[in-house]
Amino acid sequence: MTEEKTHKVGVNENWLMSRHLRLEGSVEKNHQLIVQEVDQLLGVDAVSINATESLLNVAYDATKRQLDEIEEIVRKHECDIAHDWWTHFKEGYYKFVDQNVKDNASHEPWSCHKRPPGR
Template structure:
């Protein structure tokens, strides 16, 4: 049985992101997780301390990757600078933007 989404999350705009973090310890991970969980539009957040991976699901019509990254940096951690993480970050920005734009458009059909 699937876990129900939070009431504030529009399922059609739901995205799941995975980011590798640098300079992360257990205390920072706890603080980051709690702060991100308080953002309106967040559906789920978890951190893997051992691998320094942030997993977050959110409504991209309300939240974007920059909001998440800002919270990470506020708590003294940072996004890893490896090429794969930078590539994913760029793709996440692009797809978040597409979700927001498509959410505002009215669908049409010629049939």
């Protein structure tokens, strides 16, 4: 017997991305505001911030949300994504994967067994 996880409305498990990024700035002071605002976005399944470690954990449907939108909210509340090499590398990779997921989700598959478009 497998246990099924229920997701929030607007979240498709096939496109669910789980991201973990280090933050800097006023994390201790503003982490609750960031979590509340990000949690209200359509497509966000879960969000938390470990304030003592300044770590943002977020899971979202990449066809509905992009990491840039979440980062905007973080910056709005006097925080930012950490500027260390590893966090910058992960952030770039996450954005690359998110864009691929979004592009592939809207792509109409083509097969050589079908008639070419327009014929």
